[in-house]
Amino acid sequence: MKPQSMLFTIYGEYVRHYGSEIWIGSLTKLMGEFGLSEPAVRAAISRMLRQGWLDSRKVGNRSYYSMSARGKNRLEEAAARIYKVEESDWDGRWCIVSYNIPEERRALRDQLRKDLSWMGFGMLTTSTWISPNNLSDYVKELTESYDIKDHVEMFYADHLGWSDPKELVKKCWNLDEINDAYKSFIDVYRPQFEQMADDLRQNKDVADSYCFVEKTKLVHEYRKFLFIDPDLPQELVPELWLGKEADQLFKDYYALLNPGAVRFFEDAYEVAPEQ
Structure with a gap:
């Protein structure tokens, strides 16, 4: 378990249910159970701060860390999928995302692909991704946060041909x-x-x-x-x-x-x- 992944798990499973904020000393004790040293914990926290996953505040000589708005959204999305209670019948439609992001924004394009994959989209073609789940709200939030609305189109539509739905799935996953x-x-x-x-x-x-x-x-x-x-x-x-x-x-x-x-x-x- 990498320290950063462990932090996501600890925040998602525990901290978000206890005010969403925790003292660095408590984190050090908890992660010490996995053999991690205090410098390793602090290094992981620093990375997550730089990446925008965490917020921090000082109280006296103590440092407290909470998930940022971006981090909270990711944890809520993950929890909704991990602890899904019931399944609804599929309506036969597909959520489709197509994008054309300029080469000068290649890093952002690569990040978008990672995010779409994490959401559960499969790549039908290089710039067209599909999911049988209606994830349009998540895609809207994502494209707005990356300021790429001019380069992305979304559809929620029927598939008219020619592959059988299960064959279509095999092409993407x-x-x-x-x-x-x-x-x-x-x-x-x-x-x-x-x-x-x-x-x-x-x-x-x-x-x-x-x-x-x-x-x-x-x-x-x-x-x-x-x-x-x-x-x-x-x-x-x-x-x-x-x-x-x-x-x-x-x-x-x-x-x-x-x-x-x-x-x-x-x-x-x-x-x-x-x-």
Whole structure:
């Protein structure tokens, strides 16, 4: 786990539920559970500040850090996808984004591609991306924040030909590769879940620090699927799709780890002073 990715997980899982702000000393203690030194934590925080993910403030000689508006939006989007409660029927339509960004803004064009992929879009052609989910509001916010509205067009439309919808999906996403990643996740975490469930049935003590570390690792690993799984409706996934099984395993193991993990966080966390 890279320090910056770990910070995203800690903010998303804990800090945003406790006022969204945390003292650097508390972060150092929490991330120390993963063998990270204070200089490594401070370096990761500095990078996130420069990248616009964090805001900071000083109270006396103490530094407090909170997610910026941009960071909060990203965490809310991620949480909505990770902890999705129910699925709605697909209406058969596609969200389409087409762009023509000048070469002199190439870095921004590359960043847009990364963001579209993270949202769940697949590349149909070099500058045309599609998703079976209506993500137009997210795309609007993105294009406005990058000031590229003049270079982007969006549609929410029917597909009239010629590929079958599942064939269209195969052109845009490597579902076999995603399914293999889900299998690897299940192979790693199924034994861990069953072992902990057995320990709890036998009333064995499970340390809160263990729960915090393992839950953070669990969320960190499952969060990676946000970058590769387009969250396709049931109508478009293969018959032997492991996403559902992995999702249920994640929820079950999360439920076992969460109480102890929260207790450990609360022990390390100090309420930030009033503004």
